[in-house]
Amino acid sequence: MPRVPATERRRQLVAAAFRVIAKEGFAAVTTRRVCAEAGASLASFHYCFASKQELLTELTEQTVAALVEAQASKVHIRDSVQGSLRATLREYWATVEAEPDREPVLMALTQHALNEPTLAGVAQQQYAAYHRTARTTLEIIADGCGVTWSVPVPQLARMLVVVTDGVTLAWLVDRDGAAALTALDAFADQLATYAR
Amino acid sequence: MPRVPATERRRQLVAAAFRVIAKEGFAAVTTRRVCAEAGASLASFHYCFASKQELLTELTEQTVAALVEAQASKVHIRDSVQGSLRATLREYWATVEAEPDREPVLMALTQHALNEPTLAGVAQQQYAAYHRTARTTLEIIADGCGVTWSVPVPQLARMLVVVTDGVTLAWLVDRDGAAALTALDAFADQLATYAR
DNA sequence: CCAGGACTGGGTCGATCGTCCAAGACGCTT
DNA sequence: AAGCGTCTTGGACGATCGACCCAGTCCTGG
Numbered sequence: 285m286p287r288v289p290a291t292e293r294r295r296q297l298v299a300a301a302f303r304v305i306a307k308e309g310f311a312a313v314t315t316r317r318v319c320a321e322a323g324a325s326l327a328s329f330h331y332c333f334a335s336k337q338e339l340l341t342e343l344t345e346q347t348v349a350a351l352v353e354a355q356a357s358k359v360h361i362r363d364s365v366q367g368s369l370r371a372t373l374r375e376y377w378a379t380v381e382a383e384p385d386r387e388p389v390l391m392a393l394t395q396h397a398l399n400e401p402t403l404a405g406v407a408q409q410q411y412a413a414y415h416r417t418a419r420t421t422l423e424i425i426a427d428g429c430g431v432t433w434s435v436p437v438p439q440l441a442r443m444l445v446v447v448t449d450g451v452t453l454a455w456l457v458d459r460d461g462a463a464a465l466t467a468l469d470a471f472a473d474q475l476a477t478y479a480r
Numbered sequence: 481m482p483r484v485p486a487t488e489r490r491r492q493l494v495a496a497a498f499r500v501i502a503k504e505g506f507a508a509v510t511t512r513r514v515c516a517e518a519g520a521s522l523a524s525f526h527y528c529f530a531s532k533q534e535l536l537t538e539l540t541e542q543t544v545a546a547l548v549e550a551q552a553s554k555v556h557i558r559d560s561v562q563g564s565l566r567a568t569l570r571e572y573w574a575t576v577e578a579e580p581d582r583e584p585v586l587m588a589l590t591q592h593a594l595n596e597p598t599l600a601g602v603a604q605q606q607y608a609a610y611h612r613t614a615r616t617t618l619e620i621i622a623d624g625c626g627v628t629w630s631v632p633v634p635q636l637a638r639m640l641v642v643v644t645d646g647v648t649l650a651w652l653v654d655r656d657g658a659a660a661l662t663a664l665d666a667f668a669d670q671l672a673t674y675a676r
Numbered sequence: 677c678c679a680g681g682a683c684t685g686g687g688t689c690g691a692t693c694g695t696c697c698a699a700g701a702c703g704c705t706t
Numbered sequence: 707a708a709g710c711g712t713c714t715t716g717g718a719c720g721a722t723c724g725a726c727c728c729a730g731t732c733c734t735g736g
Contacts, residue, residue, distance in 0.1 A: 287683065287732060309595025315724060325684060336724065395591045398652060399505025411653045442650065443663050450646025454638065456594060457607045467639055474670040483702060483713060511694060521715060526695065
């Protein structure tokens with residue numbers, strides 16, 4: 285077993301946990317399974333993490349951060365609000381399909397966070413981040429296209445999150461990427477009618 | 481311990497498993513925990529079920545069936561398509577809030593089914609049922625209001641499922657019922673523009 | 677070059693998991 | 707009342723879980 289600094293080990297273990305969830309589901313995340321995936325010994329796990337929970341918390345935060353960052357600065361401005369929304373949502377979908385494991389893993393982590401009192405805050409921060417990103421996106425588009433929104437931005441942001449979440453969830457079940465894109469386009473057109 | 485027919489015991493155990501997931505999450509569903517919740521002995525579990533999986537499969541099927549039935553014949557016809565969609569979606573939301581445990585449990589079961597190869601079919605049947613219900617709803621409304629849909633009904637049905645799923649998921653995290661209703665109303669108005 | 681902190685290996689602990697067994701108690705039929 | 711399925715009982719099995727410990731090995735700074 286190669287000798288590795290603890291901070292690097294932590295990163296390896298977090299990445300390994302991600303892969304385990306992606307391949308075998310949340311229930312498969314045991315300390316032993318994660319260590320095997322990372323090519324580390326069981327002892328190194330508790331040398332790097334005080335507990336399994338600590339790993340899960342860090343994994344959740346990192347994955348959320350990665351998703352938020354991946355789509356944060358990906359707002360596309362076209363000559364119409366409708367075109368901008370379409371392009372931005374298509375960009376979102378590109379990031380989902382580019383990293384097809386991230387969303388399933390995030391869903392599993394969210395599901396777990398909802399039932400774990402110690403992680404309740406993490407799930408809410410996750411969705412707060414979603415809403416923040418959605419609000420920023422809407423404001424950038426409104427700015428870039430020289431319009432205002434005819435309904436409160438937070439409400440529109442929630443609708444945006446609802447759409448992306450719902451499309452993603454449906455896609456997780458049937459993996460129909462074409463249908464997902466069609467739906468996203470349609471919703472983009474719908475949301476564009478709120479521009480004034 | 482009262483003496484009870486095996487079929488009745490099965491029912492009790494399935495109901496108990498539902499309550500356990502609702503209260504403590506999917507991970508808490510152990511044979512012992514379920515038996516304790518049902519007030520049954522551990523041995524009676526494997527007298528009624530060949531395995532834990534058998535219980536989970538039956539629970540999933542029953543819960544999906546209950547949800548589908550609960551909203552199957554709840555289509556409301558108003559004098560406009562917009563009004564009909566609003567009323568129908570509000571009715572949907574009423575069933576969700578009337579049985580606030582069902583959706584969280586279903587989410588957990590879906591999540592589990594996605595990672596369990598033996599249950600992959602169950603999750604897809606679950607969503608097939610959703611789409612069927614959505615299609616029927618759309619056709620009844622179109623009939624009742626004397627209009628047709630300007631986009632294919634299956635595509636509209638998917639959008640309807642996306643909206644209900646997305647709204648529900650967001651509500652699971654922040655439990656903001658008012659925001660959920662606002663979003664549903666807005667989406668109802670949007671979908672109504674597809675009527676012709 | 678060497679002392680001390682960083683890291684690993686393997687083993688062990690108690691708890692809990694799903695599953696199963698042998699035997700007893702119940703209640704309906706005859 | 708006797709017999710026979712039906713159901714309950716308590717305990718036990720092996721496996722696996724998270725967590726921990728300690729002896730030993732590596733590497734680096736002084």
